[in-house]
Amino acid sequence: MLVFTKVSDLQQWLAAQRQSGKTVGFAPTMGALHTGHLSLVYAAKSECDMAVASIFVNPSQFNDPKDLEKYPRMPEQDIALLTGAGCDALFMPPVAEVYPPGRDLSVTLDFRQLDQVMEGKFRPGHFAGMATVVKRLLDIVQPDRLYMGQKDFQQLTIVRDMLRQLKSPVELVMCPTAREPDGLAMSSRNLRLSSQMRAAAPAIYQILMAAKTVFEHETADTVQKLAMEQLLVAGLRPEYFDLVDGYSLLPVTHRSSSDFIVACVAVWAGDVRLIDNLVLKP
Ligand code: AMP
Numbered sequence: 316m317l318v319f320t321k322v323s324d325l326q327q328w329l330a331a332q333r334q335s336g337k338t339v340g341f342a343p344t345m346g347a348l349h350t351g352h353l354s355l356v357y358a359a360k361s362e363c364d365m366a367v368a369s370i371f372v373n374p375s376q377f378n379d380p381k382d383l384e385k386y387p388r389m390p391e392q393d394i395a396l397l398t399g400a401g402c403d404a405l406f407m408p409p410v411a412e413v414y415p416p417g418r419d420l421s422v423t424l425d426f427r428q429l430d431q432v433m434e435g436k437f438r439p440g441h442f443a444g445m446a447t448v449v450k451r452l453l454d455i456v457q458p459d460r461l462y463m464g465q466k467d468f469q470q471l472t473i474v475r476d477m478l479r480q481l482k483s484p485v486e487l488v489m490c491p492t493a494r495e496p497d498g499l500a501m502s503s504r505n506l507r508l509s510s511q512m513r514a515a516a517p518a519i520y521q522i523l524m525a526a527k528t529v530f531e532h533e534t535a536d537t538v539q540k541l542a543m544e545q546l547l548v549a550g551l552r553p554e555y556f557d558l559v560d561g562y563s564l565l566p567v568t569h570r571s572s573s574d575f576i577v578a579c580v581a582v583w584a585g586d587v588r589l590i591d592n593l594v595l596k597p
Contacts, residue, residue, distance in 0.1 A: 316394070316398045316403060316404060316405055317403070317404045318394065318404075318405045318407060319404060319406050319407070319408075319572075320406075320407055320408055320409065320412065321408070321412060321453050321569065322408065324410050325404070325406050325455065325456070326455065328482075329367075329456065329457070330402065330470040330543030330557045332364070332365050335362035337363075337368075337579060338363040338364045338365070338432065338459040338460075339363055339365045339367055339456065339457075339458040339459055339460075340353035340358070340359025340360070340363030340365070340366050340367070340458060340459065340460045340477050340488075340513055341359065341367045341368075341369070341452070341453075341456045341458035341460070341462065342356050342366070342367070342368045342461075342462040342463075342476065343357055343359075343367060343369045343371070343440075343448075343449060343452050343461075343463075344369065344371075345370065345372045345373065345391065345503065346353050346370040346371075346372060346387070346388060346390065346393050346415050346447070346503070347386055347387035347388065347389055347393070347503035347506065348370075348392075348393045348396050348397065348503075349385070349493070349501045349502075349503065349505075349538075350493045351464055351466060351492065351493035351500075351501040351502075352368075352396075352464075353396060353397075353400045354464075354490050354491075354493050355462040355463070355464060355490050356368055356397065356400045356401070356402045356462075357401075357463050358462050358488060358490050359460065360400070360401050360402070360459055360489045361420060362460060362488070363458075363459060363460055365403045365404070366401065366402050366403050367402070367403060367404045367405075367456055367544055368402050368404075368405050368406070369405070369406040369407070369408075369452055369456070370390065370393055370405065370406075371406075371407070371408060371413060371448065371452070372386050372388065373413075373444060373445070373448040374444075375443075375444030375447055376409065376440075376441050376442075376445045376448065377439075377441075378438050378439055378441055381384060383590075385507065386503070387400055387503055387506050387507070390407065390558070391561070393405075395397070399498050405526050406452075406455070406456070413448065413451055413452075414451075414469065420441070420450075420451050421442065421445075421447050422446040422447045422477070424446065424451045424476075424477060424480050424481075425443065425478070426446075426473050426476055427476070428445075428468075428563065428564060428565060428583040429442075429472055429473050429476055429517070429563075429564050430442035430443070430490065431467070431474055431556050432469075432557070432564050432565070432566075432581070433469055433555055433557055433559070433564065433579055433581070434470075434542055434581065434590070435469075436483070436555070437554050437555070437581060438549045439495040440562075442469075442473055445473070445474075445553055446473060446477055446523075449477070450475055450477065450481070452588045453485060455483075457486075458485060459485070459486065460485065460486045460487075460488050461474070461485050461486070461487050461488065462488050462490055462493060463479075463487065463488070463489060463490065464489070464490050464491075464493075465489050465490065465491055465492045465519070465592070466492040466500050466501075466502070466590075466591070467491075467590070468561075468577060468592045469579065470581060471487070471489055471565060472561075472562070472564060473597070480533055490597070492577065492592075493518070494520065497517040498520030499513075499516050499517045499519065499520060499523060500519070500520065500589075500590075501530060502589060504587050504588070504589060505587075505589075507586075507587045508584055508585065508587050509585050510586040511550075511566045511585070512587065513541075513585040515549050515584060516551070516584050517549065517587060518545070518546065518549035518550075518551065519546070519549075519580060519582060519589065519591050520591060520593075521579055522542050522545045522546055522549070522556075522580075523542075523580065523591060523592070525541075525542075525558075525592065526538050526541070526542050526543070526558075526578050526579070526593070526595065527593060529541060529566070530558070530570060530576075530578075530595050530596075531570070533564065534568060534569055535567050535568050535569065535572075536568065538558060538578075539556050539557065540559060542578075542580070543556050544558040545581070546582055551582040551584055552582060552584075553580065553583075553587075554580070554581040554582065554583070554588075555579070555580065555581055556578065556579075557569040557579050558577075558578050558595065559576070559577055559578075559579060560572070560573040560575060560576065560577075561573070561575035561576065561577045561594070562575060570596060573595060573596070574596065575594075576594070576595045576596040577592050577594050577595065577596065578592060578593050578595050579591075579592040580585050580592065
C-alpha cells in the first residue's frame with residue numbers, strides 16, 4: 316500500500332490510475348481503524364479497481380476540544396490493517412495540506428433540518444466541519460464512489476444531500492454497521508470505555524432491536540419513552556432516541572407516517588459519547 320501525506324503526490328498517482336482507465340473507491344476515516352472501517356475498504360476493493368482510504372482527525376468537526384485531544388491515534392496499526400485489507404493507497408495528510416493557510420474552504424450549504432436535528436442539536440458546528448472536510452477530500456481524491464457507514468446515519472444523509480446540491484458525479488455507497496459479537500456498534504471511541512461501561516453498552520443495540528418489535532404495534536412516542544427509560548436502567552445517559560424518516564430525518568409519529576423509518580440514538584457511557592441506529596421500517 317502506498318502512503319501519501321501530500322495532496323500533490325496523491326493526485327499525481329491518482330491521475331496515472333485514471334489515465335489507465337482505473338476506477339477509484341474512497342473511504343475517508345479518522346483512524347483507530349476497526350472491522351467497520353475495513354468493511355468500507357473491502358466494499359471499495361470489490362466494486363472499484365483501486366481502493367483509497369484517508370486518515371485525518373478533522374479538528375473542525377470536534378465541538379469539544381477535549382474530545383479531539385482524546386481521540387485515539389494509532390497510525391502504525393492502521394497502516395498494517397489497511398495493508399492487510401488490500402487497500403491500494405492511504406492519504407494521511409497533516410492539517411496544513413487539508414486546510415492550507417489563507418484558503419477558506421468552508422462548506423456553507425443549507426442542509427435545512429438535516430443538520431439541525433439529533434446530532435445537530437447536541438454537537439453544534441459538527442456537521443459544518445464534517446461537510447467541509449468531506450468536500451475537501453472529495454475535491455482532492457475525485458473518486459468514482461464514496462464509501463460511508465450506516466453507523467453514522469445522519470452524517471451519510473447530509474453527505475448524500477451535499478452531493479445532490481453540488482451535482483457531484485460521485486456515487487455514495489452505504490455500508491452496513493459492523494458490530495461486536497454482543498451487538499455493540501464498532502467505534503474507535505469504544506477503546507475509551509471503562510470495563511463497566513463496556514459491559515453496559517451492548518444494551519444500546521438490544522434496546523434498538525426491542526424498539527423495532529414494539530413499533531410494530533405502538534406509536535413512535537411510546538417507543539421513544541420506553542427506550543429512553545431502558546437506556547437509563549442500563550446505566551447509560553441517553554441524549555436522544557428519535558424515530559425519524561430516513562430521508563428528511565424529521566420525526567415520525569406512526570408506522571404509517573413513512574416508508575423508511577430509522578431509530579437513531581445517542582448516549583453517554585460514562586464520559587464516552589456513543590451513537591447507533593437501526594432501520595425500523597425498510
Ligand atoms: P470515523 O473514522 O468514525 O470518522 O468513520 C469513518 C467511516 O467509517 C464513516 O463512514 C463511518 O460511518 C464508518 N464506520 C465507523 N464505524 C463503523 C461501523 N461500525 N460499521 C460500518 N462503518 C463504520
